[in-house]
Amino acid sequence: MRDGSLRRLVKATVRAIWWVELTARRRLRPPRFRLAGTCEGCGACCERPTIAVGRAIWFLPVTRRIFVAWQRYINGFVLVERIREGRALAFRCTHYDPETLLCDSYDSRPALCRDYPRLLLHQPWPELFEACTYRVVDRHGAGLSEAIDALELAPGEAVRLKERLRLDDGPPTDSS
Ligand code: SF4
Numbered sequence: 521m522r523d524g525s526l527r528r529l530v531k532a533t534v535r536a537i538w539w540v541e542l543t544a545r546r547r548l549r550p551p552r553f554r555l556a557g558t559c560e561g562c563g564a565c566c567e568r569p570t571i572a573v574g575r576a577i578w579f580l581p582v583t584r585r586i587f588v589a590w591q592r593y594i595n596g597f598v599l600v601e602r603i604r605e606g607r608a609l610a611f612r613c614t615h616y617d618p619e620t621l622l623c624d625s626y627d628s629r630p631a632l633c634r635d636y637p638r639l640l641l642h643q644p645w646p647e648l649f650e651a652c653t654y655r656v657v658d659r660h661g662a663g664l665s666e667a668i669d670a671l672e673l674a675p676g677e678a679v680r681l682k683e684r685l686r687l688d689d690g691p692p693t694d695s696s
């Protein structure tokens with residue numbers, strides 16, 4: 521169901537606070553990884569929005585209930601699974617139409633939707649949805665990439681190795 525004016529206002533306020541905090545964090549501690557590639561609109565991040573949460577939300581029932589209720593009533597996310605690996609909560613989004621792959625409240629979507637998958641870049645080893653057409657690239661991988669180039673490897677092996685290690689010579693995606 522499309523967001524009404526009150527929900528839009530609440531989401532805009534939370535988004536503004538989130539952006540301030542996120543911008544400061546990125547300036548102070550730039551992530552090890554950057555993004556390459558572009559969004560091809562596969563819809564995977566809308567089919568199953570997944571949020572990694574801190575210990576207070578994962579372990580404490582009260583804070584978890586508050587967090588899940590917020591996601592339900594403000595963002596329209598319904599909890600479908602708790603994923604132990606990576607301590608994440610997976611949701612179904614009530615704004616998403618799986619037929620058209622469209623969001624019914626795109627202009628008021630939450631910050632995490634706007635920032636996916638950039639928001640994962642601070643994780644130790646970010647994992648994107650399998651269908652996602654972005655790639656995660658190690659910013660500090662140039663030396664290792666050159667060392668691999670100097671090895672006498674079987675045809676294609678250097679490319680595969682670089683992919684596995686997230687080394688990439690391609691141009692960075694805007695602002696990642
Ligand atoms: S709010 Fe919109 S952009 Fe965010 S997950 Fe749902 S459908 Fe996708």
Ligand code: SF4
Pocket residue numbers: 558559560561562563564565566636637649651652653654
């Ligand atoms: S999963 Fe990646 S490619 Fe697919 S819609 Fe989301 S950002 Fe775009």
